[in-house]
Amino acid sequence: MNNFLNINEITLTELESILEDAHRLKKSLEPGFKGLRRDNRLEGCNLGLYFQKPSTRTRLSFETGTMQLGGKVINIRPDEIHLNEGESIEDTAKILSLFLDAIVIRLFKEEHLYEFANSANIPVINGLTNDSHPCQVLTDIFTFQELRGNISEKTVVWFGVANNVLNSFLHASTHFNFKIIFCGPEKFKPQKKVLDLRPRGKERFFEIESDPIKAVKQADLIVTDKWVSMHDKPLNEKDLEELMRFQINKTLVDKGKKEVLFMHCLPASKGLEVTDEMFKDKRSVVFEEAENRMHLQKAILCWCLKKIS
Ligand code: CP
Ligand code: NVA
Numbered sequence: 001m002n003n004f005l006n007i008n009e010i011t012l013t014e015l016e017s018i019l020e021d022a023h024r025l026k027k028s029l030e031p032g033f034k035g036l037r038r039d040n041r042l043e044g045c046n047l048g049l050y051f052q053k054p055s056t057r058t059r060l061s062f063e064t065g066t067m068q069l070g071g072k073v074i075n076i077r078p079d080e081i082h083l084n085e086g087e088s089i090e091d092t093a094k095i096l097s098l099f100l101d102a103i104v105i106r107l108f109k110e111e112h113l114y115e116f117a118n119s120a121n122i123p124v125i126n127g128l129t130n131d132s133h134p135c136q137v138l139t140d141i142f143t144f145q146e147l148r149g150n151i152s153e154k155t156v157v158w159f160g161v162a163n164n165v166l167n168s169f170l171h172a173s174t175h176f177n178f179k180i181i182f183c184g185p186e187k188f189k190p191q192k193k194v195l196d197l198r199p200r201g202k203e204r205f206f207e208i209e210s211d212p213i214k215a216v217k218q219a220d221l222i223v224t225d226k227w228v229s230m231h232d233k234p235l236n237e238k239d240l241e242e243l244m245r246f247q248i249n250k251t252l253v254d255k256g257k258k259e260v261l262f263m264h265c266l267p268a269s270k271g272l273e274v275t276d277e278m279f280k281d282k283r284s285v286v287f288e289e290a291e292n293r294m295h296l297q298k299a300i301l302c303w304c305l306k307k308i309s
Helices: 012-027 057-068 089-099 110-119 134-148 164-176 212-218 237-246 286-304
Strands: 046-051 072-076 102-106 124-126 155-159 179-183 206-208 221-224 261-264
Touching: 012 134, 012 164, 012 286, 046 057, 046 089, 057 072, 057 102, 057 286, 089 110, 110 124, 124 134, 124 286, 134 164, 134 221, 134 261, 134 286, 155 164, 155 212, 164 179, 164 221, 179 212, 261 286
Parallel strands: 046 072, 046 102, 102 124, 155 179, 155 221, 179 206, 221 261
Antiparallel strands: none
């Protein structure tokens, strides 16, 4: 059994086997109802979903994907179990392991994810914490490679505020050999503790560029996210004003490479980190990213349960 907690803890060979399986799973889809069973790999599997924060994409893509492979999904609402209201993470993880075969959890604190995984006897998948979002980032790599080929030696420019999604990109960059340029206000740059996690000798894979035009010219992939994540406090007027300089808009992207792609994990705040025009631009692949969540996460789940093909 494998946990899928953070990309930097999984070998490149294993990650590549997940990406390859996701391609196979996507290619083998035939037209028909979205809930149609496509494969029996997860027959008899009970997948639990426990989300302490809202989710549209992660939850639905895991639900649909699991059903397509013959498995069942049990949604566990935070307000209907005893966790944090008289029952510990350790006991909850042990009890849920008695009835489920795998679980996707979306928590606030990263340390709670590890506490849960260390006590569980089933595979645990990180569905996002305040500090990471590995399912999203592996999907983004899948989407980039599907459209533009190998991501190795490419440059990803992250605009705006460093957050959980960027952290997972940083985890992935040293494995997959791509460079990340952060372009945003100094105050919102990635934390030292995340950069320090990267293996020695891999420092060249990260740079800071405060000029959006210089940054965009280097980008093979432009990425941004909401400036305020679900766990963040609202921004003050001064920060908002400063961040507007890093908005992704057509004028900026037109200064970049012809083949550049734009990604956003969604949900988006149009008019802030990205304009509506750029969101709908042909270089924007936000809906491809969202659709690929399902294909990639089917492969993650199969890898966790040693059912990869
Ligand atoms: N991108 C993403 O994880 O979306 P949800 O919060 O809707 O799951
Ligand atoms: N950074 C965002 C990602 C949402 C999918 C958040 O944590 O709210």
